[in-house]
Amino acid sequence: MDLQHLSQTLERDALGVVFINVLLQQLGLPVPAVPTLLLAGSLAATPGSLGSLAAAAVLASVLADWGWYHTGKRFGYRVLSGLCKLSINPSSCVSQTEARFLRWGPASLVVAKFVPGFSTVAPPIAGALRMHQPGFLLAAGAGGALWAGLALGTGWLLRDTVRQVIAALERNTTEALSVVLVLAAAWLGWKFWQKHRFQRLGSVPRIGIDELRTAWAREPRPLLLDLRGAVMVAQTGPIDGARVAEHSQLEQAVRDWPRNQPIVTLCACPQDAGAIMAARRLLDMGYLSVRPLEGGYEAWTAPKPLGPN
Incomplete structure (x- = not known):
């Protein structure tokens, strides 16, 4: 753990290190930038150099966000959908993040970097929703400045403490490594818990596309709940006969549906995660027959059309 070497590197080329670190993180790579910003802030010689570091961090952040926007x-x-498949949490779905963006509007870009899982997804959602580019750049810049400024400013204000911590870590490398291993084990435990929780949710029986086609040809048809999200619905069109809903407004979306009529939930998430979560919630609300469509929207758009010929 050569923190002294890292400190020396930052002292020599702080602007370059901060710029590259922030750029890589905001592009989605698992490279934490906050520790670097804290350390860089603690090593800044003057308020002017602190401002230069903030400018480098904001520029890198906005460039990455602008790339995701386009x-x-x-x-x-x-x-x-690709970002959803790469999501750390298998039960998460972009449609839920998208709903948050629609509720908060441009302000969501200002706070995005403080919300886990939202920072990388918010800019492409803004682009997909055709947010006005000057407004996007302004909000992304404000968010980057707030995020980087807080980290750098904290390092500057606590510079003596940060240096003491670095010196202590250098003297107690074994103990510090043990702490890192414990934290890594805790993180892995959390991930296994998430996996177990998702597997429990996934125990909801699903309906296959062939069975749905058969049921769709009879009356009364199953009630179809479309959870794909506003971006996908806007770009691919609504599904005839389906009701579009957000996860946050699920109860309001189905409150006029009979509890004894079969319901099918549909999403465009990996492993049908969003549809499974919605089905579980509806079952808990007292609906008697709720099943997610296996394969989701891809199954729905398979070559053989739904409905009577």
């Missing part, structure tokens, strides 16, 4: 603008829900 990716979302060009590829729409496809890039969102």
Whole structure:
């Protein structure tokens, strides 16, 4: 754990290190930037150099966000689905993050970097929703300045404490490594708990596309709940006969549906995660027959059309 070497590197080329570290993190790589910002802030010689570090961090952050913005603008829900598949939490779904963006509006970009899992997803959602670019850049810049400024400012204000911590870690490398291992074990335990929780949710019986086609040809048809999210619905069109809903407003969306009529939930999430979560909630609310569509929207758009010929 050569923290002294890291400190020396920051002293020599703080602007470059901060810029690259922030850029890589905001592009989605698992490279934590806050520790670097704290350390860089503690090593800043003057308020002017602190301002230069903040400018480098904000520039890197906005460049990464701008790249994600244009990716979302060009590829729409496809890039969102890809990010959903790369999500650490298998039970998360971009449609839920998208709903948060729609509720908060441009202000969501200001706070995005403080919300786990939201920082990388918010810019492509803004692009997919065709947010006005000057407004996007302004909000992204404000968010980057707030995030980087807090980290750098904290390092500056607590510079003596930060240096003492570094010196203590250098003297107690074994103990520090033990703490890191304990934290890593706790993180792995949390991930296993998430996996177990998702597997429990996944125990909800699903309906296959062939069975749904058969049921769709009879009356009364199953009630279909579309949880794909506003971006995908806007770009691919609504599903005929389905009701669009957000996870946060699930109860309001189905309150006029009979509790004894079969319901099918549908999403565009990996492992049908969003549809499974919605089905579990509806069952807990007292609906008697709720099943997620296996394969989700991809199954729905398979070559053989739904409905009577």
